[in-house]
Amino acid sequence: MTHRDADRLALLALGEPDPAAESHLVYCPDCTAELAALREVVTSARSGPRPEELQAPPDQVWKRISAELELKPGRRIRRDFLLVLAACLVGVLAGVGVVSLADRPDVRTLSRAALEPLPGKPAHGAAEVQRTGSGLRLSVTVDDLPRVAGFYEVWLLDRAAGRLISVGGLPASGRAAFALPAGLDLAEFPVVDVSLEPYDGDPAHSKNSFARGTLPG
Amino acid sequence: MDQAVEALDDASLAEGFRQGREDHLAEAYRRWSRLIHTIALRSLGNVADAEDVTQQVFVSAWRGRHTYDQSMGPLAAWLVGIAKRRVADRWAARKREERASQAAGSDSGIDVTEIAESVLLAEELVRLGEPRRTILELAFYQQHTHLEIAEKLNLPLGTVKSHIRRGLGSLRTRLEGGR
Numbered sequence A: 001m002t003h004r005d006a007d008r009l010a011l012l013a014l015g016e017p018d019p020a021a022e023s024h025l026v027y028c029p030d031c032t033a034e035l036a037a038l039r040e041v042v043t044s045a046r047s048g049p050r051p052e053e054l055q056a057p058p059d060q061v062w063k064r065i066s067a068e069l070e071l072k073p074g075r076r077i078r079r080d081f082l083l084v085l086a087a088c089l090v091g092v093l094a095g096v097g098v099v100s101l102a103d104r105p106d107v108r109t110l111s112r113a114a115l116e117p118l119p120g121k122p123a124h125g126a127a128e129v130q131r132t133g134s135g136l137r138l139s140v141t142v143d144d145l146p147r148v149a150g151f152y153e154v155w156l157l158d159r160a161a162g163r164l165i166s167v168g169g170l171p172a173s174g175r176a177a178f179a180l181p182a183g184l185d186l187a188e189f190p191v192v193d194v195s196l197e198p199y200d201g202d203p204a205h206s207k208n209s210f211a212r213g214t215l216p217g
Numbered sequence B: 001m002d003q004a005v006e007a008l009d010d011a012s013l014a015e016g017f018r019q020g021r022e023d024h025l026a027e028a029y030r031r032w033s034r035l036i037h038t039i040a041l042r043s044l045g046n047v048a049d050a051e052d053v054t055q056q057v058f059v060s061a062w063r064g065r066h067t068y069d070q071s072m073g074p075l076a077a078w079l080v081g082i083a084k085r086r087v088a089d090r091w092a093a094r095k096r097e098e099r100a101s102q103a104a105g106s107d108s109g110i111d112v113t114e115i116a117e118s119v120l121l122a123e124e125l126v127r128l129g130e131p132r133r134t135i136l137e138l139a140f141y142q143q144h145t146h147l148e149i150a151e152k153l154n155l156p157l158g159t160v161k162s163h164i165r166r167g168l169g170s171l172r173t174r175l176e177g178g179r
Helices: A003-013 A019-025 A029-047 A059-068 A081-090 B002-006 B010-018 B022-044 B047-063 B075-100 B112-127 B132-141 B146-153 B157-178
Strands: A108-117 A124-132 A135-143 A151-157 A164-170 A175-179 A191-197 A209-214
Touching: A003 A019, A003 A029, A003 B157, A019 A029, A029 B112, A029 B132, A029 B157, A059 B022, A059 B047, A108 A135, A108 A191, A124 A209, A135 A151, A135 A164, A135 A191, A164 A175, B002 B022, B010 B022, B010 B075, B022 B047, B022 B075, B022 B112, B047 B075, B075 B112, B075 B157, B112 B132, B112 B157, B132 B146, B132 B157, B146 B157
Parallel strands: none
Antiparallel strands: A108 A124, A108 A209, A124 A135, A135 A175, A151 A164, A151 A191, A191 A209
């Protein structure tokens, strides 16, 4: 079978009319069988969920599995790993604009930036701005944060890195999603910064940044 | 080390799983729990049952990992097979509960194999690169013709047809590989 013929069978399987191809089928059992197999794929796909309708189980299922199997602690599940991996391999993704990699039904990714380590720091990761049913949120994933005294904090800085807004604390897992306040202009504060803060009760930035990236747009 | 596991191809992951490496179990869960959970959810119709089945599948798979080998097919297909049995068990348990409470439960006679295959296809679509994924989604779900797709995506007709042919072919191979 030539590629042209195979192309036409694929289109027939999708339901596109092609009277000439259909009359050929009457005399060709091979093509008829091939078409039947391809039609099964199409029917199955159309009767199943769309990719965005796929539903992952909640985190507690893994916790129950981990408990039942008595796995060593610290065996964590990483969602969004594709973002971390892509960010590490490709570098800053500035200028990508609207990208829809989100595959959960109610979350749409608007923009994404790699978080590069500051000199001498091991941490790296990615930040995503997502639109959810209840507004915008900043989803941050950072790996290799050293476990030291203090806590990690996420900030949004202006381009001159002069003004800053504290977004929230980052747990030891390095993963968190922060609901962004409605009036916040991300174009004005596009730089995502992760810093290590001491427990000294001083809300100011410690000046000890570990990773940083700039959101596009 | 975690990143290395995530970058493994399916066959290498399956081998490490079979050998009992816990990080490979965690990665198999990360990779395929959505597939298993969605199959269970679409078969059983409720989230609590789906979560239970998902847990049972990965627990049984891990405890029985020495019974799996690559000649049986991909690890994902093996997990789906376990899921089908757990769904059938849950379904049978439900029927017994219905009979016990004398409720006139409807016997919809669901076909878990069909459900599993349709969910597997959606998962495969997620793994396709672009523009193939978008082309196939437009053809499957929006019923666009290849001409409409070419116009919408501003691609040559030949390119669209080629992606449709290759994409359908690779999806079919995946389905048949799991049977």
